[in-house]
Amino acid sequence: MNSAKTLYAILNVIIILILISIGLGIFVLSMILFGVKQDFIGIEEDALIYKTEAMLYRYTFFKLVIYAAFVVALWRLRKATKLLLKKDFYNAELISGMFNSGKLMVLSSVALWFIDEMSNRFFKRHVLDGLSEKTLVYLLIIAMGLFLMLISTVLRDTKAIKEENDLTI
Template structure:
């Protein structure tokens, strides 16, 4: 079980680098009017306030996701020790589940707003810099969040049953 710790940390580091790097590049493009992706969109025009707000909401959702993954990894030491009914592990699963669910909902809603922004307002300014997500991934995040919340409830109930069983012996 300890063999999983290093690959998980490496993958988490790559996740953080990818998300933060993408947010930084998109911030430069949207807020500083720089065509760093060479999209040819910019002709001296500034990104609309709609695009900026959508970008901020999506960035918030992605950072919330990173925090949720960190909370999950942080509590993995209890899994390694096979301390499945530890209250800290259960709370960690619950916290990660809530963060994943929240991140998925915020990301999905902002993705829908982005689509409406394109359709209704024909606002294509800086659209290339909003491509930092996928609607299906946000749905998967919501499913994972609900699963982690369910799993924390199951572990909590299992802990209660084990405690009752220990008292009867």
């Protein structure tokens, strides 16, 4: 169970870091919307790359929403890890938490991958058909989400088998 404690600690750190970055993103976006010049942050996104300034805001808003969905996925995985620390493997909350976390991870990674590719192709006019580092990260998170969904299915089946065995004894 030492690895479950490590996973729990890592998830806490990741959630805190992502929430800080989402907060900074919302702060910077709101300052740009209010017309405050942001020279001190060093934002590399240039509004001239996008066809209109509203596209930049929509693009940023969609990414922030998807990051929030990813935080929800990590939060559910954190709750499931807490149940693993209690060695409660046949809990329905653990099974549904892992499955929902996996679904949200797959959904958020596919959505971010799609938004990044559309942004690169249509806004920035930068086409990369090979595998980039971002693409590999998205594929890794998709694989992790699918693995969580698989593990939750295995736990659900073992729970059913355990309940059946308990009834026969």
